[in-house]
Amino acid sequence: MAESDRGIISLMKGWYGTVYRGVKEIRGSLMIIEDVKDVRYEEVVRIMGPDGVERLGRVLEVSKDMAVVQILGDREGLEANCLVKFTGSTFEIPISDEVMGRVFNGRFEPLDGLPPVVSGDKRDINGAPINPYARVYPHDFIQTGISAIDGMLSLIRGQKLPIFSYSGLPHNVLAAQVARQATVLGKEEEFAVVFAGIGLRSVEARYFMEEFKRSGALERSVLILNLADDPAVERILTPRIALTVAEYLAFEMEMHVLTILTDMTNYCEALREISTAREEVPGRGGYPGYMYSDLATIYERAGIIKGRKGSLTMMPILTMPGGDLRHPIPDLTGYITEGQIILSPELHAKGIYPPINVLPSLSRLMKSGIGTGRTREDHRYVADQLYDAYSRGIKARDLAKIVGEVGLSERMRRYLKFADEFERRFLSQGVYENRSIEETLDLAWDVLSIIPEEELVRIPREYIETYHPKYRGVEVELP
Amino acid sequence: MERRGVIERIKGPVVIASGVKNVQIGEIVEVGEEGLIGEVIRVSMDNFTVQVYESTSGLKPGEPVLATGKRLVAELGPGLITAIYDGLQRPLEEIYRLKGPFIERGIKVNALPRDRKWEFKPLVKKGDVVEEGDVIGVVEESRLVEHRILVPPGIRGEIIRVEEGSFKVDETVAVIKKGEEEHNVKLMHEWPVRVPRPFKARLSLETPLVTGQRVLDTFFPVAKGGAACIVGGFGTGKTVTLHKVAMWSDTDIVVYIGCGERGNEMCELLTEFPKLIDPRKKVPLLERTVLIANTSNMPVSAREASIYMGITIAEYYRDQGYHVTLIADSTSRWAEALREISGRLEEMPVESGFPAYLPDRLAEFYERAGRVKTIGRPEREGSVTILGAVSPPGGDYNEPVTIHTLRFVGALWALDTELAYRRHFPAINWLRSFSQYADEVEKWWAKQFPEFPRYRRRALRLLTIASEIEAIASVVGEGALPDDQRLILLTAELLKEGFLRQVAMTGEDTFCIPEKQYLLVKMIMDFYDRAYVLIRNKVPIDEIAGLPEVFKMMRVKEDERGLIAVKELYKQVIEALNQIAGKYGIDLEEVIQVGGK
Numbered sequence A: 001m002a003e004s005d006r007g008i009i010s011l012m013k014g015w016y017g018t019v020y021r022g023v024k025e026i027r028g029s030l031m032i033i034e035d036v037k038d039v040r041y042e043e044v045v046r047i048m049g050p051d052g053v054e055r056l057g058r059v060l061e062v063s064k065d066m067a068v069v070q071i072l073g074d075r076e077g078l079e080a081n082c083l084v085k086f087t088g089s090t091f092e093i094p095i096s097d098e099v100m101g102r103v104f105n106g107r108f109e110p111l112d113g114l115p116p117v118v119s120g121d122k123r124d125i126n127g128a129p130i131n132p133y134a135r136v137y138p139h140d141f142i143q144t145g146i147s148a149i150d151g152m153l154s155l156i157r158g159q160k161l162p163i164f165s166y167s168g169l170p171h172n173v174l175a176a177q178v179a180r181q182a183t184v185l186g187k188e189e190e191f192a193v194v195f196a197g198i199g200l201r202s203v204e205a206r207y208f209m210e211e212f213k214r215s216g217a218l219e220r221s222v223l224i225l226n227l228a229d230d231p232a233v234e235r236i237l238t239p240r241i242a243l244t245v246a247e248y249l250a251f252e253m254e255m256h257v258l259t260i261l262t263d264m265t266n267y268c269e270a271l272r273e274i275s276t277a278r279e280e281v282p283g284r285g286g287y288p289g290y291m292y293s294d295l296a297t298i299y300e301r302a303g304i305i306k307g308r309k310g311s312l313t314m315m316p317i318l319t320m321p322g323g324d325l326r327h328p329i330p331d332l333t334g335y336i337t338e339g340q341i342i343l344s345p346e347l348h349a350k351g352i353y354p355p356i357n358v359l360p361s362l363s364r365l366m367k368s369g370i371g372t373g374r375t376r377e378d379h380r381y382v383a384d385q386l387y388d389a390y391s392r393g394i395k396a397r398d399l400a401k402i403v404g405e406v407g408l409s410e411r412m413r414r415y416l417k418f419a420d421e422f423e424r425r426f427l428s429q430g431v432y433e434n435r436s437i438e439e440t441l442d443l444a445w446d447v448l449s450i451i452p453e454e455e456l457v458r459i460p461r462e463y464i465e466t467y468h469p470k471y472r473g474v475e476v477e478l479p
Numbered sequence B: 001m002e003r004r005g006v007i008e009r010i011k012g013p014v015v016i017a018s019g020v021k022n023v024q025i026g027e028i029v030e031v032g033e034e035g036l037i038g039e040v041i042r043v044s045m046d047n048f049t050v051q052v053y054e055s056t057s058g059l060k061p062g063e064p065v066l067a068t069g070k071r072l073v074a075e076l077g078p079g080l081i082t083a084i085y086d087g088l089q090r091p092l093e094e095i096y097r098l099k100g101p102f103i104e105r106g107i108k109v110n111a112l113p114r115d116r117k118w119e120f121k122p123l124v125k126k127g128d129v130v131e132e133g134d135v136i137g138v139v140e141e142s143r144l145v146e147h148r149i150l151v152p153p154g155i156r157g158e159i160i161r162v163e164e165g166s167f168k169v170d171e172t173v174a175v176i177k178k179g180e181e182e183h184n185v186k187l188m189h190e191w192p193v194r195v196p197r198p199f200k201a202r203l204s205l206e207t208p209l210v211t212g213q214r215v216l217d218t219f220f221p222v223a224k225g226g227a228a229c230i231v232g233g234f235g236t237g238k239t240v241t242l243h244k245v246a247m248w249s250d251t252d253i254v255v256y257i258g259c260g261e262r263g264n265e266m267c268e269l270l271t272e273f274p275k276l277i278d279p280r281k282k283v284p285l286l287e288r289t290v291l292i293a294n295t296s297n298m299p300v301s302a303r304e305a306s307i308y309m310g311i312t313i314a315e316y317y318r319d320q321g322y323h324v325t326l327i328a329d330s331t332s333r334w335a336e337a338l339r340e341i342s343g344r345l346e347e348m349p350v351e352s353g354f355p356a357y358l359p360d361r362l363a364e365f366y367e368r369a370g371r372v373k374t375i376g377r378p379e380r381e382g383s384v385t386i387l388g389a390v391s392p393p394g395g396d397y398n399e400p401v402t403i404h405t406l407r408f409v410g411a412l413w414a415l416d417t418e419l420a421y422r423r424h425f426p427a428i429n430w431l432r433s434f435s436q437y438a439d440e441v442e443k444w445w446a447k448q449f450p451e452f453p454r455y456r457r458r459a460l461r462l463l464t465i466a467s468e469i470e471a472i473a474s475v476v477g478e479g480a481l482p483d484d485q486r487l488i489l490l491t492a493e494l495l496k497e498g499f500l501r502q503v504a505m506t507g508e509d510t511f512c513i514p515e516k517q518y519l520l521v522k523m524i525m526d527f528y529d530r531a532y533v534l535i536r537n538k539v540p541i542d543e544i545a546g547l548p549e550v551f552k553m554m555r556v557k558e559d560e561r562g563l564i565a566v567k568e569l570y571k572q573v574i575e576a577l578n579q580i581a582g583k584y585g586i587d588l589e590e591v592i593q594v595g596g597k
């Protein structure tokens, strides 16, 4: 035995049983191993290169005497002459309530200098599908303190509501604000936050850590960080580890969990890389045809379950490649999630925070969480009227660019003014400004009062008479 | 003799095995130690390929494969109504009770409960000669559904025994004898899901499926027994529209397949349906519904099967003489399941990775819609109407599933992102949608409202013209348009806001009866005709547009007083216009009589 091998073998703690030496081929992130026995589909593989570094892998395909293994982790330094050990189990992490307040990397190894989580309780990170019969339909309104979201895109406990953004826009700031301010009306419970950084730049990671520390949220958070310079294929694991932790906290520790996954685009890139290496027939944009189903196994882990007190609310963040909403990543995400919050570079350029373009944005569960006894009786109608008025205002703005403002009819001019005021007063707010839902709705009425009362056809008369500034006898500040 | 083989290779949901003689395509096999359910999809000289319906994670070569000799079947009998199944007809409620909230694999539970007893009332007697499809008795399955027990297809002969009383689904209720052969008829039988059930003859499609959704019923109707697809990008309103149809349409049975979509949407149906009361029979709508839920995170190959499971159940109720509405949300996810399996089989893809047989599969599916004369006596007709959602990537219709689906359906409900952004729901684009059933079902409408066809066509035409004028207005501004064109825009707005838009989830406007639909279009179009005359006689448009009645027309659909409110407003509108006419010395009634267009 060569000297170097002895060194390596001493590193191989816990490598009991059959170890294979030498593989037939390493191609990209794939490894083909022949003359193997008793290999299971999707089981975890431990790989030791001559450099003495251990990597993990996963079986992608297996036949009687041959296995195709996906290498997770750094491929550099691997040679055909490496050692391989099949572990017999699929990807599992040990779990216990010790995870609270901890920081891990994308392989669930501690990054905070504390010892690893020890527990006899191990969970397959792929989870299992929630039986649709076991679900409870989400209906608890989460007040985020952000008018655009609370008023027009209400977030509901147990919902999966992504942010579609562009690189350079403040999606992280927005997500951190949501994490900081989210409360359920009338309930004192705070959210536990499970944060998955997927290919995150270290400045971004630091931003979140600091934000969580500052607001005291760190003790009730778990961070799983795969950084930009960590191996890309590990990104396949990161959100799944985070969700395994989140499910444990929500459905066993009975906590209300908010899970933030950022940036899912990096996840999808990793998925594409693997698919390409396997020479699969590529789908749209080179992404694999099964990306929809694959993403669903992540996003569908959000929800509420009968007989369990906790909930898993999910806010994935993704940057749209090329700023294109039709790109497969936002497109497939939108087909799975329960709505989307879309940020706009134009609003951002105008200095508006949060730069949410409400028109293409949507919260599908909003209807079940608002109204009488939940937020306020007029909420749904006010939101509807805001959408209608703002879309007319945008249309007027476009037209004004062609014919000039003087070319607009009296009515169109009013909608244009509405759009301006809506953006200036309703949409815009401070990063640390936390508005109650009443404040948000009252603000909405203030801007709606620019429009003649009889044109508010989406709001029942009785609510107009209750909440319209004219009837409330309040002075509205208008320029 | 046991037919046992071994796994050779595992590749996602596809497993290659060998060692069983005479396996057949379509045969169900049990794979691995846990006995995962799979179906043989390819056979060759020395091995065969299995599509496994459950996660294959952890499986290894060398594990056993057991051929069952059975095909993928649906269990048909009382107990289907109100059930929720996965794509293989496993009852999710029972699985939840046995295993908890997460779905494990390898679970085997009967689709129809074996311990429940049903009250069987025979309709035949000893000595009667019966043939396939004959109704031999009935069971009250729910307060809305009388379950008719049929002589299974392929069986005929003399009744030599018939029972009455309380029975489990697998107990014999009648014995039929032909020659030496005796056949025990039970409350349930099995049927292979990939084979359409037989019927006597196809009948023409004449009656609309009344959905209570104005834009569908009035403008783009689907006939009972027809097929329609609803196409649109994410968040444009496919699911909500289909949910509403499932809730309110005048159909006897609803089979709703959640195919590769969200778990919460199925949960919503389960939560809502028991609360929604059938307007005619005052019983929860769940009592006419069968749900199939193979959500996006459940195994992909079972998603492929779910469509066939659903349509087979639908045909079974059709055969009993019912009008059945089958809803599949989303057929695109089904097509993707086909694509994924095809990819694992290394078949040659044609368009966007889809296999060459995609159009055939779609055609076969939509072919199973229809209004038919069923087999058996008493003579009866039944129908299956198919409504399929299509989710095109990027909302672009130029993709295989949309293109081919449009070849096989009679109506398109085209959803429009722009409308959805404005929260104009249902966001069905009135220029792009079509219905080939419109001409036929117009006759049904005309029987009750002779003038309906004329109003319908005029309203559609007005909307078309309005969109052309809008295109101009978006360049020059509305103010620059002549008054008659502005009147068209105003009327179009009334149609959009006061007729087409229908968003209510509760209350008066969730469902709109045909008479109210008719009166609303009539009101708006009669308004247009009169206002047109006024404008021709130099009345400024602003005087008409500013009338309070105009804004009332946008809201009257929601007035809790229903028809009365519409009739009342109709009078007020005419009155208001007459007043303006009077002021300008125009005799409206006379002009309308003479010049009525």
Ligand SMILES: Nc1ncnc2c1ncn2[C@@H]1O[C@H](COP(=O)(O)OP(=O)(O)OP(=O)(O)O)[C@@H](O)[C@H]1O
Pocket (backbone or CB within 6 Å): A334, A335, A336, A362, A363, A364, A365, A367, B232, B233, B234, B235, B236, B237, B238, B239, B240, B241, B261, B391, B425, B426, B427, B502, B503, B504
């Ligand atoms: N008829 C309607 N009335 C009121 N709101 C509607 C209606 N149709 C759609 N919506 C709104 O649009 C949202 C999205 O609709 P829906 O879930 O039906 O979209 P979808 O086309 O099925 O999307 P996906 O393809 O992603 O499943 C709903 O949550 C609801 O807010």
Ligand SMILES: [Mg+2]
Pocket (backbone or CB within 6 Å): B238, B239, B240, B261, B329
């Ligand atoms: Mg949908």
